[in-house]
Amino acid sequence: MLASCAMLRTSELISRRCLIVAAAIGLSIAAGPMLAYEPGTHLRIEQRAVDVSTVDRLLKDHFSLLSGKNQFLRADSGQGLTLGQWMAVGAYMEDVPSFRALNHFHTPLLPWSSAGLNVAGVSPGVSSVYWQQTADQSFGGTWSWPFARRRFNDFLTSSNQADRDAALADVARAIGHMSHLIQDATSPPHTRNDAHLVYDGYEKTIEEFRVNESLRFSQLLAGAPVGANSAIFTPTGDARAPATIARLIDSDTYAGAQPPLNGTLLGASEYTNGGYVSDDTIFLDFPFPSPASLGPAFFDPPQGTPGARRYFPKIFDGDHVSHFVAEGTLWERLRFRGQTLEGYILDARTYEDAARFLVPRAVGYSASLIDRFFQPELEIAAPARYVYGRAPFTDGNTGSFTKLVFKVRKTTPGATGAGMLTAVVRYRKGLVNLIEDPVQISNQLFYAVSAEQPATLDSNFTELTFDFAANPIPTNSADLYLTVVYRGSSGAEQTAVLYGDKDVFEPDPVDVGNITDYDCFGANPFHVADFSIFPPFDFNNPDPVLNPQPRDLSNPKDGFPELFGPDDELNTIFMKVSSFQGPFASAAAFDYQVTQRVAQPGPQYVRFFVIQDQPFYVLSWRPGLIQHRGFLPNGFSFNPLLATVPSANVNRVVVDAGGTLRHELVFPFVYRGLTSLNLNVLVTDIPRINACFPNTIELQPALSRIEGQPAQP
């Protein structure tokens, strides 16, 4: 029933191409009838769609796949290709075996359940919007939306790099298969139930260009892509195609009463069905386009020239197509159903002019599918307490975070059902203690995966605690990136997989010291904690002549002290990292506490780790009491709130806009024997210390670390 001379020629072309493709991808490919665009055309359209989509940047920014679309991914089969190649192969393979193509039709003016190919009352397949979401496609493998979602979940939540790569390869190939169906919806016969079992001029012409006129073909592909408006993704209300990507094929906005025009809220099949004709449906079977949309005929080449032919442009109802239909000879018209009287035919000029519009839409809508697939649908925000995680420092920087707290909400319309939520932290390991040498991070990526927990998400933020006890996040890590994955029902989709992510900053070793053992006068530091050299200034007897005091440095002495300190922080110090709005340190809100921190005899510091998400933040601390020594009598400050504004710890590998791989990091510096990435200190007087700070860097004694206690995770 399907054999014909034309098909035999097609088969020859395909097998020749197969040799080339087989060499490239190591697959053996059979081909057959009823393909829309030829598989090789699908491959090229998909390659271009990959290029115009945002996937390259997204993979670099969200998943640290630093080669982007060129990331090499080995599938479970052992086959290795780049991500872009997997998509292109998927677009190619959707026609293999060829009878899959029986499911590549969609007539938008019919109910979806009967919108598939119909040959003399028999439906040999289902509509492409159903096929795209069929959970088990059997022959040729399942490469549908539910499968892609499932494998995306595997990619997002696996801690094994090889498993992740294989899952993403499957995702990419499935996206190619699904894109193929969108591309077919820009082929007029596939949207007008024109089975074109013998010959379809449009598809053959495009293929002819691809094989024999590569420049012309490239020009079609290079046309400005027309993608879908992101508002196209409305609920379908159809349980057999519950995912909103069905809208890329049929938005259910074109009903046949008015021409659909050429907006980007239209499904591809509506745009094509109502805007273009196929060989066997020239102004037949469907309300639009209609002959009324044609303009005055013209000759091309000019009248009187050999080969002159009359063409009609389409000048109303959407795209303006210069050679829309031609006037055929009687002999030509016999090829076209129902055209012996009216006289319209299609030829290479009309196919090419239609393709100038249809191919860019195939490219753009395929790119829209890619972008929609990878679109984050969850949003992560800092918790009420501001820090996501906190951990004590342990010697050698061997500690870890075992819990993270943050808020999650759904950003796409509608709430989820009751599903499961998992948090994943991607990081690079420190090969040495990164506080001392932050350059030495692993090339390899590591993944800490939290315990799964039940969740229902909507547009309001929910604060959740994620348990990483079984798979803790080392404090000695870099290039942290947080992803949260929801698996369960969402809208009409029962097996949805949604994700959101946040580039949190690296584990930040917060060092808080008390260095009031020194005070400065001019550019010179004085060790005021040494009471044998600088005994406390006696305010009861400040006489510069009768009782000259070492803290009175003016010359001649004036009876007032120039040196102050040390200051001891007593009665428990609470420390908090927060936004500029707080919460600030208190006994009720803190990240770390220490019983006391003194500067006499030597300076002390505490160190704790936080994970937070802002480039600058507030570090506040509140001692119960500061005792200002170096006076008689001592001075006191009760419950003072002290604060600094540190910048975040940065240590990450990025590909910049120019494509250059960069390792961005904060270098430590050494202060009084302490190597620190983030030093915050209590001083006696900020302007005085600033003036002599460079002269204090190597002073003795060194800062000594004291143990404190982190707040409960």
Ligand SMILES: [Zn+2]
């Ligand atoms: Zn197809």
